Amino acid sequence: MNRVLLVLCLVLSATCLAQTITQAEYFIGTDPGEGMGTAISVTAADDSVALAWQISTAGLAPNLYRMMLRVRTDGGVWSRPSAQFLIVAPIAHSPLLVTQFEWSVDGGEFTAIDIDDAEIVSLEQLLSTVSLAPGVLHKVNIRVSDNTGRVGLAHCGFLAVAPPNEQARLVTQFEYAVDNGEPIAVDLVDGASVPLSQMIATDGLSPGTLHRIKFRVTDDLGRVGAFTSTLLPVNSVAELTRNIVSYEYWVDANSPMLMDCPDAPFVNISELIATNSLYIGLHQMSIRATDDLGRTGPAHRVPFIVTSPWAESEARTIAAAEMFVNSDPGIGNGIAIPLPEDGEWNESEEPIVHLFTGFNVGYYRVGIRVQDNLGRWSAPEYDSLLVGPLLSIIPSGNSVILYWEFPENIDQYYIYRAAAGGPFTLIDSTSARTYTDPDIIPAQEKGFYHITFRDDSISLQRAQGTNLPK
Numbered sequence: 001m002n003r004v005l006l007v008l009c010l011v012l013s014a015t016c017l018a019q020t021i022t023q024a025e026y027f028i029g030t031d032p033g034e035g036m037g038t039a040i041s042v043t044a045a046d047d048s049v050a051l052a053w054q055i056s057t058a059g060l061a062p063n064l065y066r067m068m069l070r071v072r073t074d075g076g077v078w079s080r081p082s083a084q085f086l087i088v089a090p091i092a093h094s095p096l097l098v099t100q101f102e103w104s105v106d107g108g109e110f111t112a113i114d115i116d117d118a119e120i121v122s123l124e125q126l127l128s129t130v131s132l133a134p135g136v137l138h139k140v141n142i143r144v145s146d147n148t149g150r151v152g153l154a155h156c157g158f159l160a161v162a163p164p165n166e167q168a169r170l171v172t173q174f175e176y177a178v179d180n181g182e183p184i185a186v187d188l189v190d191g192a193s194v195p196l197s198q199m200i201a202t203d204g205l206s207p208g209t210l211h212r213i214k215f216r217v218t219d220d221l222g223r224v225g226a227f228t229s230t231l232l233p234v235n236s237v238a239e240l241t242r243n244i245v246s247y248e249y250w251v252d253a254n255s256p257m258l259m260d261c262p263d264a265p266f267v268n269i270s271e272l273i274a275t276n277s278l279y280i281g282l283h284q285m286s287i288r289a290t291d292d293l294g295r296t297g298p299a300h301r302v303p304f305i306v307t308s309p310w311a312e313s314e315a316r317t318i319a320a321a322e323m324f325v326n327s328d329p330g331i332g333n334g335i336a337i338p339l340p341e342d343g344e345w346n347e348s349e350e351p352i353v354h355l356f357t358g359f360n361v362g363y364y365r366v367g368i369r370v371q372d373n374l375g376r377w378s379a380p381e382y383d384s385l386l387v388g389p390l391l392s393i394i395p396s397g398n399s400v401i402l403y404w405e406f407p408e409n410i411d412q413y414y415i416y417r418a419a420a421g422g423p424f425t426l427i428d429s430t431s432a433r434t435y436t437d438p439d440i441i442p443a444q445e446k447g448f449y450h451i452t453f454r455d456d457s458i459s460l461q462r463a464q465g466t467n468l469p470k
Contacts (some may be wrong), residue, residue, distance in 0.1 A: 020045050023072035026055075028065050028086070034078040035068070045074065055086065058326060062090045087119040095119050097147040104141045105132065105159070117147060127159070134163040145175050168192045169219040178205065178232070179250040184214070190220060205234045241265050242291040249287040251278065263292060276374040278306045279331075318350050323368045324380075331377045334369070359387045391451065400437045402453055416450035424450045 016164035023047045025037035040053045055067070065088065097117040102110035103125060115121055125143065132138055138161060141154040170190040175183035176198060188194050196215065205211055214229035243263040248256040249271065261267050269287065283306060286299040320336035340350040364387065367380040392403040402415070415435050416424035428435065440447060 012111055019073035021049050021071045022074050026069045028067050048215050057088045060088045062088050088319050098144045099147050102142045110409045129161045134161050171217045172220050174215055174217045178213050202234050207234050244289045245292050247289040251285050252283055275306045276376050280306050317346055317348050319345050319369050319373045320371040324362050398439045398441045402435045404433050410453050414452045418448045419444045
């Protein structure tokens, strides 16, 4: 049985050789192809040029966009696109003014009321209740219009219409209850409208907890209203204001960095964060504080963007490289690629030839990324990898039987044969993963086989110089 070893040859590059820049272009969204973007004027061709241009945002909605820039050298070679972020803000507009309001009762037609134009207005209107049924709650809708003619949503309220000449009722007492306790009655000086003021004992209430307090009133006819509720916080006795003693921050999913600070209830946090190890793009920073009781608060998060320096950037050299197969294990967690041919990572281009073994037959997705001398990792570059079948040759009388391993769903295999190292001749095809070459052993002393599928996209050859079994 013969085993095929995969040799992976890579040339990794951080920067291109210095050449004269003659053209530049940019695009937003889908790449239209080299030379098909929006041209940027290059006033003087050089190996380093300063670019200045205006971008029309007429067709762009307010949002964050990714703009890609690339340049063309005098050798006719286009660079890889470099990313920048573009923020399109809403167009500034004059303040909107309220010009009129309308009201309606119980779903009737709206009545328009003209008012002095202003951004904020007070609405006052005397409503006639002559045609409204007494002793009933009526629904009142109000909406406003602005100076562009747009009409807002209707806001709903309720209007109580009392019977004619009805005597005003008096509030005679109110009751309150805390949490699920029994209501406690408090007598009042009778009045149509009374202020409620009551000292509530908190001795039996748990400190540091929100409690619910509800109350209701009774009128001079003995009618009791519905409960109205609110929340009552109870603080600990002589509770001290806690001090912040430290804080920690982290970027994306990296480990937190613990920082000490002067103990105080409020602190100003100022920290210079290195971005040379972060890839270009959108990141998230998280921060949280710890108090003098050792309690750690929730994390506050904010996004930020790491951009690429375009002009006057120093040449960078490759300092490390790694690869991974199928799933990305994260930056720094891949399979380290050994030193290049010259034995040292110290150039912007590093030729690498390394043998990777242990792959089973099948399809793979290989990712590769490099790290520069500032510690920054590149985005991964991907390529597909196909590990071919293992070929077995078994004699059977005067014939040779071929067996090979390969994934399912291959439509057709093609069998080639040569008496020496070449040329190979197509002798047959099959959809099975086995083939019998009849009466071949007496016909030739040595033989070589070559098996392909789909126009020679993969092939395996028996080791040269090996005799056919007899």
